[in-house]
Amino acid sequence: MTFKTLARASALAALVGSATPALAQQTITWWDFFAGGDGVRMKALISQFNEEHSDIQIEATTLEWGVPFYTKIRTSAAVGQGPDLMTYHLSRMPLGLEEGVLTPITEADLEAAGLSESDFFEGSVEAAKGPDGTLYAVPFDIHSVVLYYNKSYLEGSRFLDDDGNLTGIESVSDFEEAMQVAAENGSETPLTYATGDDGGVYRVFYTLLSQQGGTLISDSGEILPGESTEMAERAVEIMTKWQSEGWQPEQALYEASVALFTSGKSAFQINGVWEVPTMTDLQDSGELGFEWGAVEVPKLMDEQTTWADSHAWAIPVQGEEEMDPEKREAVMTVIGWMEEHAIQWADAGHIPAYKPVAESEEFAAMEPNATYSSLAENATYDPRSEVAGVASPAYDAAVNIISPAIHGYLSPEDAVAQMKAELQSRMN
Structure with a gap:
């Protein structure tokens, strides 16, 4: 290219650039x-x-x-x-x-x-x-917690339909019957969740509270207003019974609670939808020794809702x-x-x-x-409060107060009273 041609091309480029400036x-x-x-x-x-x-x-x-x-x-x-x-x-x-x-x-x-x-x-x-x-x-x-299940522990029971899908759990008593069936069929720990971790305890507790129509923190900032205190105590009572019956693990941290299910020792797992990839990857690699499914947490109490x-x-x-x-x-x-x-x-x-x-x-x-996916319409989000939500005082109270209670170190009444006092003290 000659100098004259190069100059002409440069001039043309300048003209084009001035007409349509390039966006950075x-x-x-x-x-x-x-x-x-x-x-x-x-x-x-x-x-x-x-x-x-x-x-x-x-x-x-x-x-x-x-x-x-x-x-x-x-x-x-x-x-x-x-x-x-x-x-x-x-x-x-x-x-x-x-x-x-x-x-x-x-x-x-x-x-x-x-x-x-x-x-x-x-x-x-x-x-x-x-x-x-x-x-x-x-x-x-x-994203919410869901109920994962190991089909092998429920075979021949009323809790699997003809297609092998979970069915028949419409109350706490139904769920407890299913856990007992699983125990009789060889499940070492029929239900697993992170019983010694803030997220695992909080999400199960909050789901049981919400399914009763309870409120953890009202819009005005009141902790467990009205009948919600008794509902919270009922939620802790249920979780404590699951512990005393030997249906759930002792002070399990998150990774250990997942391992109980993936290793085939637990019939049920209450955990987030984020563990679905773990299950599918193990299944695809041939490392999973059982058939599994996952459903919205059943209506165990009065309302169909789940923490989300x-x-x-x-x-x-x-x-x-x-x-x-x-x-x-x-x-x-x-x-x-x-x-x-x-x-x-x-x-x-x-x-x-x-x-x-x-x-x-x-x-x-x-x-x-x-x-x-139906849980998208039924989900109950955390209270709209600065002391609630991920990594909040409400999560801290779950692991520091509710977890000891379900392991027998506090009565449900004392645990809920302590939780109320702790969260109230953190309110502005």
């Missing part, structure tokens, strides 16, 4: 708390997004789940050194609002993502709002600075893309909060997710 690539700083199977699936989604987009790229960092994550969010937001986009538990919404670390998600934001509030299950959207109705996060999933939470997307405060509009639009583009590809996240056991995916034929064919 947006780099989105992302923080999440996903490890294990969740982490593998989220990293795959991020990689796919980056491959499909030349104008937006995600730079992701995974931090430690729980208190460390939310502490880092609080400190980084104060000095303006946080991420552009983060994952967030909706049960932490009240604390996030109290700390002032969340920015509102506007109608314009949703439009930029190609979303609207009506695209999501009502319970998840309401949990993503502040008291005044302002949206502060976009739900990504609904949601992972969501949130945009944190950046100190005194406001996010550049083009950057914010890019963040919302990422959120919209993730929602549209939520079927890949459902592979981790979760129920998509985005109804176009949750109601798709592809999700309907996904098992066992589709079997327990």
Whole structure:
């Protein structure tokens, strides 16, 4: 190419550039708390997004789940050194609002993502709002505890139908009968959950309380108001009986409680949907020695409901600075893309909060997710309180007070009284 030709080409490029200026690539700083199977699936989604987009790229960092994550969010937001986009538990919404670390998600934001509030299950959207109705996060999933079961311990009983599916559990007494059947059929520990861990104890306790119509913390901040105190005592009594009968493990931490089920020693497991990948991976590798299923926690008490939470997307405060509009639009583009590809996240056991995916034929064919997907409509989220939610004083009270009670160190009445006093003392 001659110098004259090169000059002419450069001039033409300048003219074209001035007519249609190129948009700068947006780099989105992302923080999440996903490890294990969740982490593998989220990293795959991020990689796919980056491959499909030349104008937006995600730079992701995974931090430690729980208190460390939310502490880092609080400190980084104060000095303006946080991420552009983060994952967030909706049960932490009240604390996030109290700390002032969340920015509102506007109608314009949703439009930029190609979303609207009506695209999501009502319970998840309401949990993503502040008291005044302002949206502060976009739900990504609904995750809950479900009842896993080992079919081998129930064969020949009334608790398996002709297709080998769990049936006949419509009360606490039914469930206890099923555990006794499993024990008689050789199950060493008929029911497993993390009896010595905060999450395992809290989620079972809260489910039993909610199924009675009980309230842990009222909107006005009262702990176990009215008849809820007696309902809480009843929940602890039930869990204590399961312990005294030898149906559940002694002070089991999370990993040990899972191992009891995967090794074939337990007939039932109450645990999160996030353990579905563990079960399917073991099944696919031939390492699982039994047939299993998973269903919504049955109606053991008066109402069909189960503890639940949601992972969501949130945009944190950046100190005194406001996010550049083009950057914010890019963040919302990422959120919209993730929602549209939520079927890949459902592979981790979760129920998509985005109804176009949750109601798709592809999700309907996904098992066992589709079997327990009804919990999306029946879920009871944690109380809207700064002392409730993941890694909160309510979880601490579960492991420090409720767990000793179910192991016989406190009466249900004393345990509930101590829990009320502890949570009340932590209220502002």
